[in-house]
Amino acid sequence: MSASAMAYSDRSGLVGRLGRDGLIQIILIANTFIMLAPIVLMIFSAFKTNPQIFQTPFALPDFTNLSNIAKIWTETNFLRYLINSAIVTGTSLLLILTLGTMAAYAIARYQFTGSGFVLMFFVAGLTLPLKLAIIPLFVLMRDLGVLNTQAALVIIYVAMGLPTTVFIMTGFIRTLPNELEDAARMDGASEARIMWSIMLPLVRPAMVIAGIQNVVPIWNDFFFPLIFIQSDHLKTLPQGLTTFMGEYTTDWGVLFAGLTLSAAPIILIYIILSRQFINGMTAGAVK
Amino acid sequence: MAQLSLRGIRKRFKALEVLHGIDLEISHGELIVFVGPSGCGKSTLLRLIAGLDPISDGDFLLNGRRMNDVAPSRRGIAMVFQSYALYPHMDVYENMAFGARLMGLTKAEVEARIADAARMLRLEPLMQRKPRELSGGQRQRVAIGRALVRKPELLLLDEPLSNLDAALRSDVRLEIAKLHRDIGGTTIYVTHDQVEAMTLADRIVVMNQGRIEQFGTPRELYETPANTFVATFIGSPRMALLPVTRDGSQLGLAGSGAVDAGMQIAGDERELTLGVRPDGLILRPANAATGLAAKVVYTEYLGDNAYVYARLSEGTLVSIRCSPDTRPAPEEDVRIDLVPGKAHVFNRTSGERLPA
Numbered sequence A: 001m002s003a004s005a006m007a008y009s010d011r012s013g014l015v016g017r018l019g020r021d022g023l024i025q026i027i028l029i030a031n032t033f034i035m036l037a038p039i040v041l042m043i044f045s046a047f048k049t050n051p052q053i054f055q056t057p058f059a060l061p062d063f064t065n066l067s068n069i070a071k072i073w074t075e076t077n078f079l080r081y082l083i084n085s086a087i088v089t090g091t092s093l094l095l096i097l098t099l100g101t102m103a104a105y106a107i108a109r110y111q112f113t114g115s116g117f118v119l120m121f122f123v124a125g126l127t128l129p130l131k132l133a134i135i136p137l138f139v140l141m142r143d144l145g146v147l148n149t150q151a152a153l154v155i156i157y158v159a160m161g162l163p164t165t166v167f168i169m170t171g172f173i174r175t176l177p178n179e180l181e182d183a184a185r186m187d188g189a190s191e192a193r194i195m196w197s198i199m200l201p202l203v204r205p206a207m208v209i210a211g212i213q214n215v216v217p218i219w220n221d222f223f224f225p226l227i228f229i230q231s232d233h234l235k236t237l238p239q240g241l242t243t244f245m246g247e248y249t250t251d252w253g254v255l256f257a258g259l260t261l262s263a264a265p266i267i268l269i270y271i272i273l274s275r276q277f278i279n280g281m282t283a284g285a286v287k
Numbered sequence B: 001m002a003q004l005s006l007r008g009i010r011k012r013f014k015a016l017e018v019l020h021g022i023d024l025e026i027s028h029g030e031l032i033v034f035v036g037p038s039g040c041g042k043s044t045l046l047r048l049i050a051g052l053d054p055i056s057d058g059d060f061l062l063n064g065r066r067m068n069d070v071a072p073s074r075r076g077i078a079m080v081f082q083s084y085a086l087y088p089h090m091d092v093y094e095n096m097a098f099g100a101r102l103m104g105l106t107k108a109e110v111e112a113r114i115a116d117a118a119r120m121l122r123l124e125p126l127m128q129r130k131p132r133e134l135s136g137g138q139r140q141r142v143a144i145g146r147a148l149v150r151k152p153e154l155l156l157l158d159e160p161l162s163n164l165d166a167a168l169r170s171d172v173r174l175e176i177a178k179l180h181r182d183i184g185g186t187t188i189y190v191t192h193d194q195v196e197a198m199t200l201a202d203r204i205v206v207m208n209q210g211r212i213e214q215f216g217t218p219r220e221l222y223e224t225p226a227n228t229f230v231a232t233f234i235g236s237p238r239m240a241l242l243p244v245t246r247d248g249s250q251l252g253l254a255g256s257g258a259v260d261a262g263m264q265i266a267g268d269e270r271e272l273t274l275g276v277r278p279d280g281l282i283l284r285p286a287n288a289a290t291g292l293a294a295k296v297v298y299t300e301y302l303g304d305n306a307y308v309y310a311r312l313s314e315g316t317l318v319s320i321r322c323s324p325d326t327r328p329a330p331e332e333d334v335r336i337d338l339v340p341g342k343a344h345v346f347n348r349t350s351g352e353r354l355p356a
Helices: A001-047 A050-055 A068-076 A078-111 A116-128 A130-145 A150-175 A178-186 A191-220 A223-228 A237-244 A252-286 B042-051 B092-102 B107-120 B134-151 B164-185 B194-200 B218-221 B228-233
Strands: B003-012 B017-026 B032-037 B057-062 B077-080 B154-158 B186-191 B203-208 B211-214 B240-247 B251-252 B257-260 B271-276 B281-285 B292-301 B305-310 B318-320 B333-338 B344-347
Touching: A001 A252, A001 B154, A050 B203, A050 B228, A068 A078, A068 A252, A068 B017, A078 A116, A078 A237, A078 A252, A078 B042, A116 A150, A130 A150, A130 B042, A150 A191, A178 A191, A178 B042, A178 B077, A178 B333, A191 A252, A223 B318, A237 B281, B003 B281, B017 B042, B017 B211, B032 B042, B032 B134, B042 B077, B042 B154, B042 B186, B042 B203, B042 B292, B077 B134, B077 B240, B077 B305, B092 B107, B107 B134, B154 B164, B164 B186, B164 B194, B194 B218, B203 B218, B203 B228, B211 B228, B228 B240, B228 B271, B228 B344, B240 B318, B240 B333, B251 B271, B257 B292, B257 B333, B305 B333
Parallel strands: B032 B186, B032 B203, B077 B154, B154 B186
Antiparallel strands: B003 B017, B003 B057, B203 B211, B240 B251, B240 B271, B251 B257, B271 B344, B281 B333, B292 B305, B292 B333, B305 B318
């Protein structure tokens, strides 16, 4: 224990320690409450009718009342939207991680003229507000003939996701020791095998970070599907759920049920990956 | 079988030349140590031999075959890295199997080789462990094992002991020497520690600023150093260099008197550099007729002998080995004389050794 810590506990004693730790606990608990409350309310409201939501918004609902969820299944293309969202998000993520990691690997591991410029080129993408360019984008997609297809969304999401991914991955790949690569080269591994068998397993935490960074905004995106997708059978979840938001009436219960179902996959993925995610965030700090 | 020829090897990084023409012939079965201060180019030379960096100029031949443009894995060379460079996500077995599988060996052959290496290096109980679960010495053995599995003709070791603590270092040093004899191949070992070099090597390459200063057996380097750099680099405590003026066989040192060289010195320059090691000097009392006048600064007691550090009147600090019983006290005036035949004489300007 350091001298200052000793002095601190000597002066304040047990009460001081309890007070400080207690305060931290209170702040953390309050924070947890603030973070979780909207999610809990969303789940509660998914089991309520419109009047119930407005009369007793915080009351425990009757969890056996599955009418909202049934309505989602029967009256909308929920499953279709879910599959569309999965296709668009999955394809985008796959492309972002594959292209981003390969680009970052080349920038970080090979010395070539202009590597700094290429990295700057990617990072410059971070500063571009894509939504401001929506009209040129629309014209571009029209000329490419991909309006009203999922390809339009994938192209935009990949462009959106690459800057951060390349940035995160380049930084991480640079921290891997050169001697590992040399050792693999002595062992007779080709460049592709060095990347695949040696480097990729080591950058997995960074890929998880980049993945989560991208999956949430893509899954939840409402704006680009609204612009580029017209056919109902191509709509993604956030867009599809607006069916329940009428100009004059909105069926909040059904909307919340849809939101709950739509958020569930992301929350699950996050929980499954969170261990890797946290490992990745602290990897640089402890080594 | 591995017989190496390096002919006029140069290495440039952009405009900066770090190796200025290295010529070296190494025969089969030798344990060669590259030694030199940091930045002398010894690790760079090792990387050129391994094929990890391209050779800018000159030829590297292995068993008579030019290797300049051959891929590292096809040179029949294995390397142990300073940081060991074990693959962190693979266990010990996988670390050793990775290279062997890439050689296109059969599964049985891979397993047999790994079993051999594991037995030789006592790694059997560790095969399922990840590198982070191993101690420094164990990692070191795995790194060597990974190299051995490839059955290299030439084994390269880059400062393999620098990450180990002092107690482990001498153990591993012995093990490496034994391993080299057991395998019977050629080994090149890089270190900045002259003690490691002296104890391990069949022959030592002393390097400085991208050049070879001397190539020879430890004994040759110690007894007949080619120049003042090798003379002061090899041996501990290091050799003292004194600027002396020749007068017949007498070597005079400004303000301290003169000593008899006790040998013939070639050439006719008057200004020379006299090199003396602690075991080449003897202490005489202050009123002795011969010897250089000096004042004792401090003494080191080492049990079986002692070192006396004395300052000559022109300012050079010399160390003298003496019996622990006859140790003088600090501040005492003494005279220092040469042991016949143990003096080294160098050209003052070039630093080259003058033949006796």
